Amino acid sequence: MIINLSQNHSLVSNWVRELRDVDIQHDRMRFRRNLERIAEVIAYEISKELPYMQVETQTPLGISNSLVLKEQPVLATILRAGLAMHQGFLNYFDKADNAFISAYRKHHKDGTFDIEIEYMSTPDLEDRIVIISDPMLATGASLVKTVRFLKEEGKPRIIHIAAAIACTEGLEYVSREIPEAKIWCGDIDEELTAKGYIVPGLGDAGDLAYGSKTQY
Numbered sequence: 764m765i766i767n768l769s770q771n772h773s774l775v776s777n778w779v780r781e782l783r784d785v786d787i788q789h790d791r792m793r794f795r796r797n798l799e800r801i802a803e804v805i806a807y808e809i810s811k812e813l814p815y816m817q818v819e820t821q822t823p824l825g826i827s828n829s830l831v832l833k834e835q836p837v838l839a840t841i842l843r844a845g846l847a848m849h850q851g852f853l854n855y856f857d858k859a860d861n862a863f864i865s866a867y868r869k870h871h872k873d874g875t876f877d878i879e880i881e882y883m884s885t886p887d888l889e890d891r892i893v894i895i896s897d898p899m900l901a902t903g904a905s906l907v908k909t910v911r912f913l914k915e916e917g918k919p920r921i922i923h924i925a926a927a928i929a930c931t932e933g934l935e936y937v938s939r940e941i942p943e944a945k946i947w948c949g950d951i952d953e954e955l956t957a958k959g960y961i962v963p964g965l966g967d968a969g970d971l972a973y974g975s976k977t978q979y
């Protein structure tokens with residue numbers, strides 16, 4: 764299932780617009796904060812679908828019956844561009860467990876690239892609710908490879924995926940390969956370049972958030 768948060772009138776489309784705007788996106792702090800804010804809204808939307816339990820809470824004046832999260836999700840993110848969205852999720856799910864995966868595009872001389880995963884740090888994922896954030900869902904290759912790796916550490920019960928901008932081609936691939944996942948998108952674009960960049964997209968999310976890096 765795919766949800767495009769820019770389809771309904773909400774602040775998310777303002778923040779996605781700022782991420783895209785060449786005159787605004789170079790303000791790194793605002794760029795990271797906008798990713799964080801989009802993640803916060805998605806975290807709140809996902810929170811409505813999680814299991815809750817009743818607990819009694821002693822107030823100074825009596826007992827309140829309150830609903831609290833029955834279990835903590837695992838917040839997973841893909842380094843490095845995912846870090847800002849990850850912080851947005853942590854702002855809301857402040858007691859969550861965390862998983863980090865390094866997935867990057869290893870470019871070849873002929874212009875093609877493979878997704879390399881060299882590092883993963885995760886709790887046991889068996890029967891857990893896992894929320895994976897990455898701002899850009901372009902070809903979908905990073906996400907599919909990441910989920911395959913994560914599943915080696917146990918089979919999650921529920922998978923949510925959060926992206927600031929996704930493209931239709933990548934969404935089709937991810938939906939086909941991970942049909943159980945619910946995919947939350949800040950916005951959805953139609954086009955992908957031969958080099959795997961989303962059009963109109965926003966450019967390189969990792970570079971805009973953290974600066975350029977050397978290719979290797």
Ligand SMILES: O=P(O)(O)OC[C@H]1O[C@H](OP(=O)(O)OP(=O)(O)O)[C@H](O)[C@@H]1O
Pocket residue numbers: 841842843844845866867868878897898899900901902903904905906933959967968969970
């Ligand atoms: O859907 P895909 O085609 O796999 O592309 C999306 C990936 O590309 C970006 O990361 P990038 O490789 O630029 O690494 P970075 O976070 O270090 O910038 C982005 O954060 C995703 O992880």
Ligand SMILES: O=c1cc[nH]c(=O)[nH]1
Pocket residue numbers: 844899901959960961962964965966967968969
């Ligand atoms: O458009 C894209 C595609 C992949 N990664 C990005 O940062 N931007």
Ligand SMILES: [Mg+2]
Pocket residue numbers: 844967968969970
């Ligand atoms: Mg990048």
